Amino acid sequence: MNMRKIQMPLFLSLLVLIPLDFYLIFKVAPTERVMGDVQRIFYFHVSLAISSYLAFTTVFIAGIIYLWRKNLFWDTIAYSAAEIGVLFSTLVLITGSIWARPIWNVWWAWDPRLVTMLILWFIFVGYFLLRNGISDWGKRARYSAVIGIIGFLDIPVVRLATKWWRSVHPRLKSEGGGLDPVMLKIMLFSMATFLMFTVFLFLYRYSIARAEENLIVLTKRLED
Amino acid sequence: MDNWIYLFSAYTTGWLGILFYVFMNARKQATIERKIEDLESMISRKEE
16 A cells, blocks of 8 residues: 555645634634633644544554454554554643633643543553563564553543533533534534544554564564 | 633644654654665675
C-alpha cells in the first residue's frame, strides 16, 4: 500500500479544512451566554478527546487481532495509534485545565470525568514505558496488546463518568437544553476535521514505524 | 473579548504541541532514512 497516495489528498484537504475550522470557530460560532468567548476552547477540546478515543480504539482492535493472529504488523498499527492517542489525550488534559481556570477558578478538579481521563492517560503512558523495557519483539507486542485492551476499557467509563457520578464537567447532551444548532454544526465540522487529521498523523507515524523496522532488519542483515 | 488569554493559550498550546510532535517525527524520519541509505550501501559493498 502506497502511503503517500492516501496521505497527499488528506494533507491537501486539511490545508483547507483547518483554516476553515478556525474561521467557523472564531467568526461564525455564537458567543456562549454564560462563559463568553473562552467557551470556544470547547470545539478544540472535544475534537481532541474524540480523536484520542479513535486512536485508542484502533489500539484495542489491533491488540485483539495481534493476540489472535500473532502478526507483528498489528503491533506496529497499535503502537502508532497509541502514540497519537497519548499526544491528543495530553492536549485534552492541558486544554481542559486552561478552560477550567476561568470557569471553575481552579486549574484542576478531582472530578470523575477528569480523573478517569487522567487514568486513561496514565495507562497509555505505562504502555510506552513497558514497551521500552522489553527487548523481545513477541513478548513486547503481547504485553502491549493486553495493556492496550485494558486501557480501551476505560473509554466508556470516561464517557459515562458524568452520568454515573456527580460531576461538574459539562455534558454534550444536557437534559432539557443542549447545544445551540449553529454550535453543534461547527462542533461536528471540527470533529470531522480532527478525525481526518488523526488519520493523517497515524499514517505518517505508521510509515516511520515501518522505516524503523526496516532499519532493524538491515542492521541484523549486516551483522550476519 | 473576556478571558481571551485562556482562549489564546489553549489553542496555542494545543497546536504547538502538535507541531512539536510532527517536527520530532520529521527529524526521526530523516535520521532513519539516512541510516537506511548508509546501511544499504554498506551491504551492497559487502556483497561485492
